[in-house]
Amino acid sequence: MRKKILIVITGSIAAYKALYLIRKLKEKDFFINVIMTNSAKKFITPLSVSSLSEKRVYENLFDLTEETEMGHIKLAKMHDLIIVMPASANFIAKVSNGYADDLATTVLLASKTKVLFVPAMNINMLTNPITQKNIKYLRSLGYDFIFGNEGKLACGDYGLGRMSEPDDIVKYLDILFDKTKPLDGIEALVTAGPTQEPIDPVRFISNKSSGIQGYLIAEELAKNGANVSLISGPTNLSTPLNLSNFIKVETAEEMLKVCLKKIPKDLFISVAAVTDWKINYNKHKMKKEEGIPKLKLIDNPDILKSISFHKKRPRLVVGFAAETKHLTQNAMKKIKQKKCDFIIANNVANSKEVFGSNMNEVAIMNTKGIFLKLTKMDKKKLAIKIVKEVIVPSLN
Ligand SMILES: Cc1cc2nc3c(=O)[nH]c(=O)nc-3n(C[C@H](O)[C@H](O)[C@H](O)COP(=O)(O)O)c2cc1C
Numbered sequence: 569m570r571k572k573i574l575i576v577i578t579g580s581i582a583a584y585k586a587l588y589l590i591r592k593l594k595e596k597d598f599f600i601n602v603i604m605t606n607s608a609k610k611f612i613t614p615l616s617v618s619s620l621s622e623k624r625v626y627e628n629l630f631d632l633t634e635e636t637e638m639g640h641i642k643l644a645k646m647h648d649l650i651i652v653m654p655a656s657a658n659f660i661a662k663v664s665n666g667y668a669d670d671l672a673t674t675v676l677l678a679s680k681t682k683v684l685f686v687p688a689m690n691i692n693m694l695t696n697p698i699t700q701k702n703i704k705y706l707r708s709l710g711y712d713f714i715f716g717n718e719g720k721l722a723c724g725d726y727g728l729g730r731m732s733e734p735d736d737i738v739k740y741l742d743i744l745f746d747k748t749k750p751l752d753g754i755e756a757l758v759t760a761g762p763t764q765e766p767i768d769p770v771r772f773i774s775n776k777s778s779g780i781q782g783y784l785i786a787e788e789l790a791k792n793g794a795n796v797s798l799i800s801g802p803t804n805l806s807t808p809l810n811l812s813n814f815i816k817v818e819t820a821e822e823m824l825k826v827c828l829k830k831i832p833k834d835l836f837i838s839v840a841a842v843t844d845w846k847i848n849y850n851k852h853k854m855k856k857e858e859g860i861p862k863l864k865l866i867d868n869p870d871i872l873k874s875i876s877f878h879k880k881r882p883r884l885v886v887g888f889a890a891e892t893k894h895l896t897q898n899a900m901k902k903i904k905q906k907k908c909d910f911i912i913a914n915n916v917a918n919s920k921e922v923f924g925s926n927m928n929e930v931a932i933m934n935t936k937g938i939f940l941k942l943t944k945m946d947k948k949k950l951a952i953k954i955v956k957e958v959i960v961p962s963l964n
Contacts, residue, residue, distance in 0.1 A: 579607020688731035749793030759840035761801035779803035782839030
């Protein structure tokens with residue numbers, strides 16, 4: 569059936585890109601309605617929008633014709649997806665605080681439809697803790713966000729804040745609306761990245777994990793239809809598309825806490841390089857003049873083991889093992905100790921070739937031994953192979 573999409577255009581310099589989006593979605597035969605905020609109309613005209621959408625543009629909450637023709641509640645209910653593109657900082661703030669002071673915000677508040685925000689704003693607006701708090705809160709409620717790559721912004725600054733391109737949105741829709749996928753209905757929990765264990769307010773211990781492989785696996789699972797919760801340690805990566813949930817944490821303890829909250833699930837893939845030890849935290853910055861500190865390492869919780877031995881254990885548990893020697897023997901030991909179904913072992917003896925790099929070479933072990941050996945390939949291909957050859961057959 570033809571999917572119905574409501575596009576909300578807000579007041580950003582990137583509003584012109586909504587015109588490309590409308591054209592692309594029309595080409596793909598989506599049914600489209602558009603709401604423009606008053607500020608959006610300062611950047612592009614309703615006339616150009618309606619010429620492309622071949623529909624009238626909705627603008628006013630208190631317009632009698634609009635209410636009789638198409639009331640705001642009907643607009644809120646009748647679509648399969650609402651895309652806010654571009655999403656201004658102001659609009660995100662209003663939605664996250666429950667405002668309903670114009671047609672667009674009222675429709676969003678009255679709607680139970682899935683919402684995708686495509687933010688576009690100056691880097692300082694985006695990184696402002698207020699905006700970050702709003703985004704985090706909306707995400708925790710299940711609202712989706714797609715961010716563009718780093719680059720030059722319209723305001724002349726450089727950084728994140730650029731809007732995703734209409735082609736990225738089309739890719740998002742292809743995945744969202746394709747319901748014939750092998751992992752449809754599967755609930756997946758994935759951890760990625762390193763954890764950071766604070767020593768004092770300015771120092772920490774951690775490891776070299778970049779998070780790339782975990783993010784790619786999470787994205788591939790979602791592409792195959794799974795509802796994916798990704799719990800990530802600190803990384804510089806952009807959020808994978810189509811996740812159900814994305815939570816950033818710092819320490820191993822925080823990661824474990826979130827993971828425990830998220831089970832039961834069908835699948836747990838522990839890609840995160842959890843720092844094995846933490847340190848007695850010093851509330852104040854340790855001073856150099858006080859001499860070399862004696863740091864006492866304490867065991868961190870074992871997240872893989874905690875989930876694997878839990879009474880709500882997912883039916884498939886996959887761990888990663890980074891080893892510098894005796895790769896397969898150590899991986900076999902880990903599979904037994906941690907009661908995993910599979911361990912994906914990679915040799916990190918030459919760590920520069922794995923951490924932060926786009927290439928990886930792994931051996932996938934199950935309880936009987938080597939299940940699959942994958943030669944050196946880029947991490948995206950590896951994610952595709954892991955999902956297709958290990959995860960999908962094991963869950964079906
Ligand atoms: C030239 C110009 C460009 C702007 N670009 C952006 C932008 O890219 N992102 C943003 O969040 N706000 C931007 N603003 C500010 C918003 O337009 C302003 O916050 C407005 O109140 C947003 O209204 P709305 O959220 O109801 O559409 C810009 C303002 C001006 C004057």
